[in-house]
Amino acid sequence: MCRGTDLLVHFTYDVPPPLETRFPLAEGRTYWRELHRCTQCGHYLEWFEADQSALYGGEYVSTTYGDSAGIRRTYDKINALAPEQSDNVGRARFVDGYCRSRWPTDRLRDQRPRLLDVGAGLGVFPHRMKEAGWDCTTLDMDERLITHHRDVIGVSGVCADVQTVEGIGTFDLITFNKVLEHIVDPIAVLASVRRLLRVDGLVYIELPDGEAAEAEGKEREEYLLGHHHVFSFASYALLIARAELTLVACERLQEPSSKYTLRGFARTERP
Numbered sequence: 001m002c003r004g005t006d007l008l009v010h011f012t013y014d015v016p017p018p019l020e021t022r023f024p025l026a027e028g029r030t031y032w033r034e035l036h037r038c039t040q041c042g043h044y045l046e047w048f049e050a051d052q053s054a055l056y057g058g059e060y061v062s063t064t065y066g067d068s069a070g071i072r073r074t075y076d077k078i079n080a081l082a083p084e085q086s087d088n089v090g091r092a093r094f095v096d097g098y099c100r101s102r103w104p105t106d107r108l109r110d111q112r113p114r115l116l117d118v119g120a121g122l123g124v125f126p127h128r129m130k131e132a133g134w135d136c137t138t139l140d141m142d143e144r145l146i147t148h149h150r151d152v153i154g155v156s157g158v159c160a161d162v163q164t165v166e167g168i169g170t171f172d173l174i175t176f177n178k179v180l181e182h183i184v185d186p187i188a189v190l191a192s193v194r195r196l197l198r199v200d201g202l203v204y205i206e207l208p209d210g211e212a213a214e215a216e217g218k219e220r221e222e223y224l225l226g227h228h229h230v231f232s233f234a235s236y237a238l239l240i241a242r243a244e245l246t247l248v249a250c251e252r253l254q255e256p257s258s259k260y261t262l263r264g265f266a267r268t269e270r271p
């Protein structure tokens, strides 16, 4: 993230850690994975020999949830968590509260604020935001997830890549909840949403906090396969700056699920 070239091998894995999902792409080969760490900004980069670029078009959902019935079962289970145990309830309260405190009340008086949730997955977060009065659009790469968003949650689902999607309008808020760490070039993806932001719109970004997870060792879920990037406080801020956005708030927390998370808001520069 800092364009530094001084990377050191930080963690190595010769067997998958216990919490790691066994994706077919890792089968039939000797398992060897490394995380390299930048000595300057503290960012972590994954090294793994298998190509993961096709994972989110189908294999990720098939391996993680099974099929459409599995998507529904997992959604219902997560949605039924008690509020104090639910990462999504905490996230929706935080995001909704922050935006409403920041925007003048007349902005929200005449119409529901528009949310674009990128990489919405099971859609528990947009479901909670819809309950809080938001007009929600979801993006994902798997048709089965989009059908679930439309039919079960009742939001506008679009199966597309955020970098190339057209015709969805502009938004008051664009959210990336644990998405950018799965992408090889998160800077380009984050920068691409500037065109979809309304004046004074916000981008909310959640990422795994590798620095905070360090104390509990290399088998923590923040470091597992599929995460091309794991962040430090400094590299979180650098990501936003390199996407030509301005960081307006950032904090670290441990969520009810035990995940160590960096979260914050960014905006475009005012003209």
Ligand SMILES: [Zn+2]
Pocket: 001, 002, 003, 004, 038, 039, 040, 041, 042, 043
């Ligand atoms: Zn660096």
